[in-house]
Amino acid sequence: MARILTLTLNPALDLTLRLERLEPGQVNRSLAQVSHAAGKGLNVAQVLADLGHRLSVAGFLGADNPEAFEALFARRGFVDGFVRVPGETRSNIKLAERDGRITDINGPGPHVSERAQVELLDRLDQLAPGHDVAVLAGSLPGGVDPAWFGELLRRLKRHGLKVALDSSGEALRAGLLVTPWLVKPNTDELAEICGRPLEAGDALAAEAAHLQALGIDQVVISQGARGVSWFGPDLALQALPPKVTVVSTVGAGDTLLAGMVHGLLSSWSATHTLRHATAIAAQAVTQVGFGLGDAVQLQQLESAVQVQALAEQQEVPR
Numbered sequence: 644m645a646r647i648l649t650l651t652l653n654p655a656l657d658l659t660l661r662l663e664r665l666e667p668g669q670v671n672r673s674l675a676q677v678s679h680a681a682g683k684g685l686n687v688a689q690v691l692a693d694l695g696h697r698l699s700v701a702g703f704l705g706a707d708n709p710e711a712f713e714a715l716f717a718r719r720g721f722v723d724g725f726v727r728v729p730g731e732t733r734s735n736i737k738l739a740e741r742d743g744r745i746t747d748i749n750g751p752g753p754h755v756s757e758r759a760q761v762e763l764l765d766r767l768d769q770l771a772p773g774h775d776v777a778v779l780a781g782s783l784p785g786g787v788d789p790a791w792f793g794e795l796l797r798r799l800k801r802h803g804l805k806v807a808l809d810s811s812g813e814a815l816r817a818g819l820l821v822t823p824w825l826v827k828p829n830t831d832e833l834a835e836i837c838g839r840p841l842e843a844g845d846a847l848a849a850e851a852a853h854l855q856a857l858g859i860d861q862v863v864i865s866q867g868a869r870g871v872s873w874f875g876p877d878l879a880l881q882a883l884p885p886k887v888t889v890v891s892t893v894g895a896g897d898t899l900l901a902g903m904v905h906g907l908l909s910s911w912s913a914t915h916t917l918r919h920a921t922a923i924a925a926q927a928v929t930q931v932g933f934g935l936g937d938a939v940q941l942q943q944l945e946s947a948v949q950v951q952a953l954a955e956q957q958e959v960p961r
């Protein structure tokens with residue numbers, strides 16, 4: 644069991660509405676709705692807690708609506724390092740149609756002052772020592788500069804934590820410069836950073852090689868239903884998940900990330916790590932919400948994941 648700190652700088656109340664079919668511009672009636680305290684780092688934390696780890700969670704939380712988050716922390720036994728900021732934590736709307744299509748409408752989050760940012764850094768100086776890994780996941784709220792985000796990663800590294808990063812756009816770019824231990828972009832996020840499409844397998848491998856040359860040990864590239872490419876020191880593997888009935892893909896990437904961190908910390912074989920992480924991510928899409936589901940279903944999914952070696956990585960000219 645490891646001690647893991649997850650950072651969610653821009654958490655969200657996820658409101659998932661299940662619909663037969665979304666008709667834009669019409670009155671739509673939902674079949675069911677459910678609300679969760681969420682945000683990428685908090686979703687990762689819930690899966691890691693289910694996998695047996697001890698969690699601390701931090702970031703910025705709106706002072707006007709903290710109840711669902713505080714209830715989650717109490718229920719899951721998370722150490723609460725969140726700085727409260729004026730205003731409301733955002734609500735993100737997830738429209739889940741019967742055929743598995745998901746439409747996300749994510750809010751900007753409250754504005755975070757410089758003072759609150761200093762407070763979080765001070766708090767992390769106290770909280771971080773003693774943790775093995777920090778997982779930083781999700782977007783930046785208003786007022787938070789990507790350069791500050793880079794400084795945050797640097798501090799966590801200085802405290803001796805392995806840093807795992809899952810973000811997008813400028814925050815991802817700033818984080819990559821600090822060479823985290825592990826990075827988990829999806830194909831679109833990586834393509835945006837490198838400024839070219841990454842459809843072909845050799846383009847992915849070349850980009851992964853470039854990130855590894857910067858000093859990033861583990862490059863995990865998620866590709867939705869097409870699976871995962873994992874480039875580690877001396878390994879390049881591809882996992883293909885089994886076909887599942889999609890209920891909501893929200894949090895699949897977070898579950899995959901948690902699974903990879905868990906396998907690596909447990910010193911499992913590479914194949915076991917990737918197979919298990921891919922299986923829990925596949926299970927995640929069959930449910931709304933975050934955390935591991937039925938153990939028997941998980942066992943069946945794990946047996947059905949196909950893992951194979953990828954062709955030799957290629958150098959990318961820069």
Ligand SMILES: Nc1ncnc2c1ncn2[C@@H]1O[C@H](COP(=O)(O)OP(=O)(O)OP(=O)(O)O)[C@@H](O)[C@H]1O
Nearest residue numbers: 829865866867868870884893894895896897924925
């Ligand atoms: N339809 C699916 N069937 C099986 N597995 C899936 C499916 N969609 C996603 N997954 C699994 O979940 C992983 C993460 O999905 P994806 O690449 O969509 O992540 P993401 O874009 O980071 O998602 P999010 O940000 O919503 O958490 C995939 O690599 C795959 O293993």
Ligand SMILES: O=P(O)(O)OC[C@@]1(O)O[C@H](CO)[C@@H](O)[C@@H]1O
Nearest residue numbers: 655681682683735749781782894
């Ligand atoms: O707007 P961000 O921070 O990029 O993503 C936020 C979010 O879409 O990510 C999670 C799923 O990965 C959801 O719980 C949450 O609403």
